[in-house]
Amino acid sequence: MRRTSLNEADCPIARALDAVGDWWSLLIVRDAMFGLRRFGEFQKSLGMAKNILTARLRGLVAAGILDAVPNGAHNDYVLTRKGRDLFTVLVALRQWGETHQFPEGACPVELLDRENRQPVGALELRAADGRRLSADDTMIRLRN
Amino acid sequence: MRRTSLNEADCPIARALDAVGDWWSLLIVRDAMFGLRRFGEFQKSLGMAKNILTARLRGLVAAGILDAVPNGAHNDYVLTRKGRDLFTVLVALRQWGETHQFPEGACPVELLDRENRQPVGALELRAADGRRLSADDTMIRLRN
């Protein structure tokens, strides 16, 4: 996959990208979250080369993001807890893409609250005491 | 950069990844958000090849994520609004990396609320009416 490995990095962002920072992995996770599970479904949805898909699926399984569960002759690829926890990352990318990669209001896909079919709100970062935080309100600290 | 282009995709996640889905871009943005702005600072921080850094900086400028502002003989690379809005994406990756790519509590870097120096809370997704939402509470819809 990647030439230089970041899985020893101190930064959790770097380590996260080491697992899912390539061109395809997050799209596979997106499709898995939508319900796809078969090799052919992913391949058709993503239009990617089959050998690359094989490599990515193996990588995601090795990373503990997908489980390969035997089903008949072949495997179903289903998200683990770790994989499902990428939901927030996907939502963040989605919301950024909606507002910055489409003309105003032109994004044809919406993420809705299932209960009342309304668009969801923007992801929010809050302090322990509940205040909303922006980038400037935060800082990085190295532990000990 | 990428062999197959996703900038025509309907999915905002795909479009987002088309801009920042490669190995280095989000790490550059992370560093820029931390305050780095000079070519040499990025190169030293990331340890990446200079020609690749050149290509990535150009790509990020072309995508409107960084501005190249002349400073003396050379450029400073500073985040645009669009680039700063990637903060949420970075926080999502950070939180996922903290919990899943390190042993429990072993992540050496913390994101703090600047005001009271406490760790920030987890990113939250909420419905219009304020309910907290998980993946299962949401659905995708194609507009019209």
Next chain:
DNA sequence: AAGTACGGTTTCATGATGAAACCATTGCAA
């Protein structure tokens, strides 16, 4: 028994990446 769909693997050409060398400009010092 033959055909077809599925889930891959193999092969090969080509594009992206990375290391190293190279170069131009600026700042500084002798």
Next chain:
DNA sequence: TTGCAATGGTTTCATCATGAAACCGTACTT
């Protein structure tokens, strides 16, 4: 003013990753 080093790149080239296509084995259909 000349020389030298630091900065910010660009060029070159070897190597790795990607992608298209062909191929293959198994299972299910007819």
